[in-house]
Amino acid sequence: MGAFLDKPKTEKHNSHGEGNGLRYGVSSMQGWRVEMEDAHTAVLGLQTPGMTDWSFFAVYDGHAGSKVANYCSKHLLEHIITASLGAGGTQDSHVGSDGSTGDSQAPPPPAVEIVKAGIRAGFLSIDEHMRNFSDLRNGLDRSGSTAVGILLSPDHFFFINCGDSRAVLYRNSQVCFSTLDHKPCNPRERERIQNAGGSVMIQRVNGSLAVSRALGDYDYKCVDGKGPTEQLVSPEPEVFVMVRAPEQDQFIILACDGIWDVMSNEELCEFVKSRLEVCDDLEKVCNEVVDTCLHKGSRDNMSIVLVCLPNAPKVSEEAVKKEAELNKYLETQVEEMLSLSGEEEIPDLGTVMRNLSTDSGMPPLPPGGGLASKRSVIEAVYNRLSPYKEEDGSGADLECHW
Template identity: 80%
Template sequence: MGAFLDKPKTEKYNAHGEGNGLRYGLSSMQGWRVEMEDAHTAMPGLPAQGMADWSFFAVYDGHAGSRVAHYCSKHLLEHIFAAGWGSEPAGAHRDSEAVSPARPSVEAVKSRIRTGFLHIDEHMRGFSDLRGGADRSGSTAVGVLLSPEHLFFINCGDSRAVLYRDAHVCFSTLDHKPCNPREKERIQNAGGSVMIQRVNGSLAVSRALGDFDYKCVDGKGQTEQLVSPEPEVFEMVRSPEQDQFVVLACDGIWDVMSNEELCEFVRSRLEVSHDLERVCSELVDTCLHKGSRDNMSVVLVCFPNAPEISEEAVRKDAELNKHLESRVEEMLSGSGEEGIPDLVTVMRNLSADNIPNLPPGGGLASKRSVIEAVYQHLNPQREEDGNGADLEDHW
């Protein structure tokens, strides 16, 4: 179920880029886990012939090691495109427009994505160190493949993708948990059980790549095992006038934020900064301070119609920061005989205040870096509680 560090590792990997009319940012942090097992893919423009105007983004949440997650981040697209788009699936509806390798039908794309997942899973089974060896890792995968006309959301496991369209959460992928009736039925049909909401009391996801210890039931096909590598693929027609952004994130993010909270937080941050790395980094920090104990990774993909910087939002954010700085200074300067309060006490006192204009979805936790900075500036000799367990438990 994972082991934890005495204090979180808060160094982040951040990146950004653009292409095909999209901008993206990403951030990942090891956090409280003893190992960083997440990986990601960000490709605004695909290298396959005729696919330069397609893009692909994904997050992989590894468990029991990072090998599967990292391999998939580098090679999943190769397996999806390995045999081209092939023929139309039986009974598929052909659009009236011509279907070509660069403009395949919706059903052809969905079929190739599914086939690519099954192929890469079977391919990794052949690795000697993944078959009965020391590495028994697995990974969820959540992604979005963007053609000029469509969004293909891909999910295998409990990482999640959301689409923010026309100022609200328009779509979310469905988590694959062992307690879901359809997942539970497959697990039981394969001779397994669901205990403490886990496959055989151990694995918390019912679909994943890798995890071959759960894929060795004789007489059952690849998608009928205790854990299935089959993704669900959802297609949506792009809406250029309404599509604003897509967020892909592992469960370390979703553990402490709902779909609506996360999207409202991102929207509010986009109104004060064009820097998508900064927005993602602030989201990861906020989730840490809200109590996430897992690795955290997020990819933010912004469409041309994404929220723009608002002068009013920038002003309110600056006023909020100034107010928080003033309140911390007030608490430290007025400490008197009781001595200087620790950071836990400062945060507790601030949480009792009725502070206006806190970022939606993030609240006071999203401003902890501001509070910490002024606290340590005014009281440099006191650095305990910086990321300690006591403060995290408080939140």
């Protein structure tokens, strides 16, 4: 779980979509990790009778392998829907990975409390189902995964969290809501771990696992006499229901801890807001987040799903103009730095970044992103003018954390 590459893999995997009054963008990057263990789900419009105007998004942060995360990305939603329909007394029917069923007559959508119960039951169901996979049952695969998601109905947000990935809601130009990370040192989590005969050392379950709730991780779910939610690691999600406020709700972010390790809730939301004011391409906005987090020092896999609601920030001519002025200023400063240095004294990119970080005359940088968010602009000029090119896009100066 702690192995790193010599240089990060910066290729990105993207997707986007629009429907049900929503737009979304996705970006994921392997980064410094030896394996990509993240996965995600994005479904606009569940093909389930009575729920065609609902949508579902989730991010899964795998550890010790990618099997559990990948399986959940394809099948968690169907377990939730099946459980919700069952809890609502609806006749059983086959449910596909997009939430589709074979029913011909659409029933009314399930009630809030039934959905909440269905989400919880769906998590427990898929966790028990995966336990029967031979490689997981026999310890040949010891992987696990966090899961953070949101189920959107026309009237409600159902925020879902199991682990330390996180979801935030940006409403009325401020962070209105955030899920709570499930860490072993949290009093409630610690109590369950200790009651199951475990311990919390160096803020980890039995000194090893950094999350106290997850899907998979069956090595931590084998205490005799304890139910599935009483084990060292619990698959039970916390579900938070919020009434939608269409005139105020702006966007939702789901991301793994590779993002949150280097940006706070407020920093990330302010950065995303500033990017939406200069660009309406949600994939590009998500890519900027991932690149910025890499340059801020994240060493983990990184995944983000950005869901924009109808009242999301729009591109502003003034913001676009200021962005262009900032980029031009940075280009000019880099050109000047390199032109003033002799051939024997050409600074490396890290030195250029450090010099820029002390520039008192610089125009305002993107909030939350800072100079790290402008690394690609600076690097492009540097590579054009300097013989010492940065090949991997990461630089050797991550510890500067601009």
